[in-house]
Amino acid sequence: MYAPSDSFYERRVGVAWCSICREYSAAMVFVPRNEHLPDLLADLSMPERDRLARSEVKLLDHLDRLVRRGIWPARQP
Known part of the structure; x- marks a missing residue:
């Protein structure tokens, strides 16, 4: 979502998905810069x-x- 130089770089869109009901919700989540996704x-x-x-x-x-x-x-x- 954001360039590494941006102060918001550690924020990502997180998605929670339920395979049974086939519904999802999304929110901005914190991911440290050193976390490998x-x-x-x-x-x-x-x-x-x-x-x-x-x-x-x-x-x-x-x-x-x-x-x-x-x-x-x-x-x-």
């Missing part, structure tokens, strides 16, 4: 990333599949 789409091809970026429904369905497969969120040892 994983890119769950990094392994996808550019056409697939673009397809998901154009549709919230497709993106949420993709994330739901990752959760069902146990891929995300990352399991803590």
Whole structure:
């Protein structure tokens, strides 16, 4: 949302998603500058990333599949 030089850089849009009721809410959340946020789409091809970026429904369905497969969120040892 903000450039690294911006004083608001540590604020991000956080989304809470319920796979069962298929509803979500969003809010601005604090994320420290040194916190690494994983890119769950990094392994996808550019056409697939673009397809998901154009549709919230497709993106949420993709994330739901990752959760069902146990891929995300990352399991803590």
